[in-house]
Amino acid sequence: MLQQLKEQVCEANLRLLREGLVILTWGNASAASRVHDLMVIKPSGVSYHEMRPEHMVVVSLKTGEIVEGHLRPSSDTPTHLEIYRAFHSVNGIAHVHSTHATAWAQSGREIPALGTTHADHFYGAIPCTRELKTKEIQSDYEKNTGLVIIERFKKIDPLHIPAVLVAGHAPFAWGATLNDAVQNAIVLEQVARMANETLAINPKRQPLSKALLDKHFRRKHGASAYYGQKKK
């Protein structure tokens, strides 16, 4: 079942490797099939060099049970499930430990919107979650990781800011499609790198004005977008 989605999820995971966002067996991408109420996700700890579509694991969005697949799903599966359950507009998730975005997550600080590259893709600072409490860590850790993400997005549209930094851990990026999720993980890494360097050059630099943030985000997103070609 979901053969095409398995191929897409496998390919998305391999793209994370090619783009330099993951090493070894780190990282995981998934996609939701809302019509089936299912998620397809990378197996846990399998070498990227041996990974094939048939290794992908199909999981019920409702119950979290494995519906198809011979391998264990990614250990971060409960985090993905919570995100899909809370963010109905999201259909793809990419979790990576990419160098610069992870450094920001480890620092416990949000990434301010310091340039139009950021504003083209993220409509404001990339938020950082609070630290998990000891009991949230000791029991249902991966599910609770999802819940602190959702808590942080109470007042944020997840498609306006399609990524989060989990404090002390690493980023999760997402999107309306799997392709958007992977692309947002790529852009996040570049934005994180440039933000760090910007503040090294000018530690007092303030975020973009609201006008410039609006201009760039709206140029690419929503009804008045004029970047790219007309959608067929």
Place this chain on the structure above:
Amino acid sequence: MLQQLKEQVCEANLRLLREGLVILTWGNASAASRVHDLMVIKPSGVSYHEMRPEHMVVVSLKTGEIVEGHLRPSSDTPTHLEIYRAFHSVNGIAHVHSTHATAWAQSGREIPALGTTHADHFYGAIPCTRELKTKEIQSDYEKNTGLVIIERFKKIDPLHIPAVLVAGHAPFAWGATLNDAVQNAIVLEQVARMANETLAINPKRQPLSKALLDKHFRRKHGASAYYGQKKK
């Protein structure tokens, strides 16, 4: 029309990708045909992997109208037009969001001439524009981006310093030829990277002396140049 120029512009855009100055669909290069009063520019938001010369868009330098092409031109087209209209010695432009030059642009600071690598290509600091005002952002944003660049170059020969940082955005590089423009974008990125690292090592380091700046720029440019081979 302008078949050869389309091929050159397509190839210049692809070179920006190969040189690591752009990712995804970012960046755009254009060239002017002064004799035809036309500009050839990359289409907006098209994948580099599918880009071919016939996708290039031909635009009137005078009116800004599309003269040939089935795709929308780069959303930065009005910025390119203003640069060609004001800088008559410029025949090629390359706009990129390359990591280090963009970090400087985001920081709102000019790049001081800290070494002879800089002086070989840029005859002084790489200037940074002022921030655009809210009304300049909300209406005719890309045209106004061109105008603040020109404003910044009131007292600068654009072939003496063939690049600018747009504050909060990214660099534009240019040249007497398209090849020069691309090359200047490459050098700018390297110069930006080394300037940041130089100041990390020695925060109080002052720019080069006028004598050394003169020596290196004149060694490569103008009547007394002696770098490279004699032009045939």
Place this chain on the structure above:
Amino acid sequence: MLQQLKEQVCEANLRLLREGLVILTWGNASAASRVHDLMVIKPSGVSYHEMRPEHMVVVSLKTGEIVEGHLRPSSDTPTHLEIYRAFHSVNGIAHVHSTHATAWAQSGREIPALGTTHADHFYGAIPCTRELKTKEIQSDYEKNTGLVIIERFKKIDPLHIPAVLVAGHAPFAWGATLNDAVQNAIVLEQVARMANETLAINPKRQPLSKALLDKHFRRKHGASAYYGQKKK
């Protein structure tokens, strides 16, 4: 003798090159055969491009004598020997001068556990040895390098923190298997890079809580591990 182990050690050394952890003839990996009381190690100063399994040198763990091989073993051989003699659970060692881990070693500081990437592989800060005394440098330097490593691990299980920084020098990583040792050297480099960047963003950032450190290390190691696939 030990033909298979020679092939594995040769391949491990070549992998260090491919992973960007060594340049020129730097670095060395070795593996122990506990049943034979022998160690197989890279020869000293041989080009990676010409290195073949038959160049590997077999050394007695007990006496340090060369048992087989036409070339001199790595000049760091006495350090490897001391590690194998003291850490009985260790069967592979990788020594590299990789950029970021070496910068930490040169700085004389331990790498704090600032993120879960670190905690997934190292159960606490990566320790840094004390400086060697002048007489420890002038006589039996490489053996004494091993001894200060062991001194530093008096109260640490070497499989809980499978790497060390030798102050002013570079890291040694190890593992229960040669493959683990190489993998730990790769992870160490990434962890070192992100730690430096984390502290540049937030100089006052504290290490992970004990709860989060426990959670991530135990998720991957020991009886309650649930990362990856079930071992066959």
Place this chain on the structure above:
Amino acid sequence: MLQQLKEQVCEANLRLLREGLVILTWGNASAASRVHDLMVIKPSGVSYHEMRPEHMVVVSLKTGEIVEGHLRPSSDTPTHLEIYRAFHSVNGIAHVHSTHATAWAQSGREIPALGTTHADHFYGAIPCTRELKTKEIQSDYEKNTGLVIIERFKKIDPLHIPAVLVAGHAPFAWGATLNDAVQNAIVLEQVARMANETLAINPKRQPLSKALLDKHFRRKHGASAYYGQKKK
């Protein structure tokens, strides 16, 4: 004439490109034939992609005149000549604008010996020249660049510290052979990179002790060296 040396010099220049130490047409390597009192050097401003052994230029070490070759020699030729004339043990020179070593040169600071990687190849800090005076810049600039290098090495054996930073410019590396010169340029770049990062982690870190510096340099150089294989 000197066909073999031309091939070696051409290959050395191409290796600088492959190793990432030069871009565009930057950098130049040369070799001396002491028995002929000649130097073979890269031509000025020629693309690396088109460079062939027959493009190399043969120059008299005594007079600086071109003895063979159809192209102009590197504009840095007078600097190379002064180095060969003053340092009789040097037979190869590599000049690059590699990122990290150039940042140190631009900063005007010597690179302290902060680790054994440095000490394995350089017997103390990599010195930085004084700034050239205005009249030294305006007349015979490249020759004077050579002279300030020699001035800086009055009390230093050039084979003990086979590289220099020219203040505000970039490094020159050299060696007893052309291959050593290229290798020293590679090591210098890595050492420069790690030194900068070491001081970012620990700004007060002091250079290695004399004992450790001696140990590592002597391990690889001179009569008591024991690194690598016995010379045949």
